Amino acid sequence: MTHSSSALPPDPLLQETLAPTPAERLRRRVAGHKGLLFGGVVLGLLTIVALFAPLIAPHDPYAQNLMGRMQPPVFLDGTWEHILGTDHLGRDYLSRLIYGARISLLIGTVAALISGTIGTILGVSAGYFGGRVDAVVTFLINVRLALPVVLVALAVVALLGGSLTVVICVLGFLLWDRFAVVMRTSTLQVRNRDYVTAAQAIGGSTPRVILSEIMPNILNNLIVVITLEMAHAILLEAVLSFLGLGVQPPTPSWGLMVAEGKNMMLFEPWLVLIPGAVLFVLVLAINLLGDGLRDVTAPEGRN
Amino acid sequence: MNSPDTPILELRDVTKTYTVKQGLFGKSKPLTALNGISLQLNRSDVLGLVGESGCGKSTMAKILLGLEAPTSGQVLVDGKPIGGENRLELARRIQPIFQDPYSSLNPRKSIEDIIALPLRVHHIGDEASRLKKVRDILDVVGLPSRVLTNYPSQMSGGQRQRVAIARALVMRPEIVICDEPTSALDVSVQSQILNLLGELRREFNLTYLFISHDLAVVEHLATRVAVMYLGQVVEENSVEGMFVQTRHPYSKALLESVLTPEPGLGVPDTHLGMAYPNPIEPPSGCHFHPRCAAVSEICKQQAPRTQLTTYGRIKCHLHDETVQAKLVQA
Numbered sequence: 001m002t003h004s005s006s007a008l009p010p011d012p013l014l015q016e017t018l019a020p021t022p023a024e025r026l027r028r029r030v031a032g033h034k035g036l037l038f039g040g041v042v043l044g045l046l047t048i049v050a051l052f053a054p055l056i057a058p059h060d061p062y063a064q065n066l067m068g069r070m071q072p073p074v075f076l077d078g079t080w081e082h083i084l085g086t087d088h089l090g091r092d093y094l095s096r097l098i099y100g101a102r103i104s105l106l107i108g109t110v111a112a113l114i115s116g117t118i119g120t121i122l123g124v125s126a127g128y129f130g131g132r133v134d135a136v137v138t139f140l141i142n143v144r145l146a147l148p149v150v151l152v153a154l155a156v157v158a159l160l161g162g163s164l165t166v167v168i169c170v171l172g173f174l175l176w177d178r179f180a181v182v183m184r185t186s187t188l189q190v191r192n193r194d195y196v197t198a199a200q201a202i203g204g205s206t207p208r209v210i211l212s213e214i215m216p217n218i219l220n221n222l223i224v225v226i227t228l229e230m231a232h233a234i235l236l237e238a239v240l241s242f243l244g245l246g247v248q249p250p251t252p253s254w255g256l257m258v259a260e261g262k263n264m265m266l267f268e269p270w271l272v273l274i275p276g277a278v279l280f281v282l283v284l285a286i287n288l289l290g291d292g293l294r295d296v297t298a299p300e301g302r303n
Numbered sequence: 304m305n306s307p308d309t310p311i312l313e314l315r316d317v318t319k320t321y322t323v324k325q326g327l328f329g330k331s332k333p334l335t336a337l338n339g340i341s342l343q344l345n346r347s348d349v350l351g352l353v354g355e356s357g358c359g360k361s362t363m364a365k366i367l368l369g370l371e372a373p374t375s376g377q378v379l380v381d382g383k384p385i386g387g388e389n390r391l392e393l394a395r396r397i398q399p400i401f402q403d404p405y406s407s408l409n410p411r412k413s414i415e416d417i418i419a420l421p422l423r424v425h426h427i428g429d430e431a432s433r434l435k436k437v438r439d440i441l442d443v444v445g446l447p448s449r450v451l452t453n454y455p456s457q458m459s460g461g462q463r464q465r466v467a468i469a470r471a472l473v474m475r476p477e478i479v480i481c482d483e484p485t486s487a488l489d490v491s492v493q494s495q496i497l498n499l500l501g502e503l504r505r506e507f508n509l510t511y512l513f514i515s516h517d518l519a520v521v522e523h524l525a526t527r528v529a530v531m532y533l534g535q536v537v538e539e540n541s542v543e544g545m546f547v548q549t550r551h552p553y554s555k556a557l558l559e560s561v562l563t564p565e566p567g568l569g570v571p572d573t574h575l576g577m578a579y580p581n582p583i584e585p586p587s588g589c590h591f592h593p594r595c596a597a598v599s600e601i602c603k604q605q606a607p608r609t610q611l612t613t614y615g616r617i618k619c620h621l622h623d624e625t626v627q628a629k630l631v632q633a
Contacts, residue, residue: 021457022456193406195408197370197399198399198401198407198467199409199424201369201394203393204424205424208424213409216411216412217409217411
């Protein structure tokens, strides 16, 4: 008997009649969602690679070897010594890709956290308090939407000089608009539900009502926007680095690798294609994860 | 100490006005949701508050719960006016039960968390004594304690409404504002919840303000009835007086609108004809005159006064003796 510890086996009828808990239903939907699983696995693998880069990378990403420049990758008759070949300074391409994952994920995560914090505070207060607060926040959102991100980023980087910190801060302070819009709408939808009124009638303070009644019910939207903005920030970093205004050499960044390879693009296309492909896969994985999270957390919103 | 005949809840000339903007560049206009409401509830009374959608019932519930402040007038609990500073004390004495149990329970919280929330907010007892209180109140509302770990989505409408009642009663309030507590439930469940509310009232000596548009429910549970129309109380009476000797034409129309299960009768004709008026531009004179079956010239020009009589209150020219006497003379 497997149920030797309990006197009675669990009543199968009771097990079936009781609907699953929200957590259990979520688990079932996650298990049945291929896009979510693919995105999650790819993102998970890349995160592990980024975290353990020093252990995984076969070479020092900064070590130059001017005698062995632009060796082709192994599938283009290269050697197993440099699996993905070497760049124009003879640095191991695979090692630079692995260290580049750190930069991309770091920028994506931190920028999304900064912008998420700003946008959530603005959006939730606008939705909850309404009136003047809402008017001010809506104005701020409109102002922000009128600013072209790349141009502002270019101007700031030109003033302050390009560095990892500057890029993260610029993206963090520029990408909060979608958070604010989504959080504002979600709060508006939730704030007039009776359980919020009940918590207010009980005497719950405003922070308590927001944190324990409203936030748990709009968290799924927040998570989805975080993934989308992460992908957005990673792409923008690549754009800025490509333009020479983002991460500065010799730091390995995927956008920078594309930029460095572009002069040789006609002769050695893999210099551009490999970092481009990795960037594509990372952004695709994050977007699939975000879409999947939206599908499984808010099934009523799926078309 | 208050004298025993101090009403536990009293509204004195309570008026609530909202400012409504029509369109982006439209002018702001006042919307009078409550217009000079005066009501008294004695301990263990059940005041049934009836009226159509939009007559101000829910605004009144919000004011009584302290969620909104009246524009003018006073709300007194036990003879003391309620204000901003004693918000928590008010919450301990007045609790709401809402209409829709599907929206009144936070879907992300377990039943235990939902019912224990009032105790946590008011810092009553420690974890263990709170859990005991929650179990006790679950027993009172007729739910098994194994539902404690359930989520609202795992329960039926009737069970959810019991949870909502448990949450309202866990702090042992004196007054419960029931905002149509049965209208979202199946008919078979409605009577269970109503009987439960009746039993709880006797057990805990509760005072109910029972907002409803179902007159059968009101007749079953209420001791007094107030009929509201466009932010005003047009008639107030004991439940016997109201149902036996209805006086105000609007109350009569409401009573005639009750559906009966008898076949062949069809849908009753209430003579109410036109739709509910726009509350931003209420009709002149008596607000009810465009829909009144017994309308006369004076109703269009002059608002009726509220008359206090031995049986209750009425606001209608038909039942105003001085007005009627003048009409006879003319």
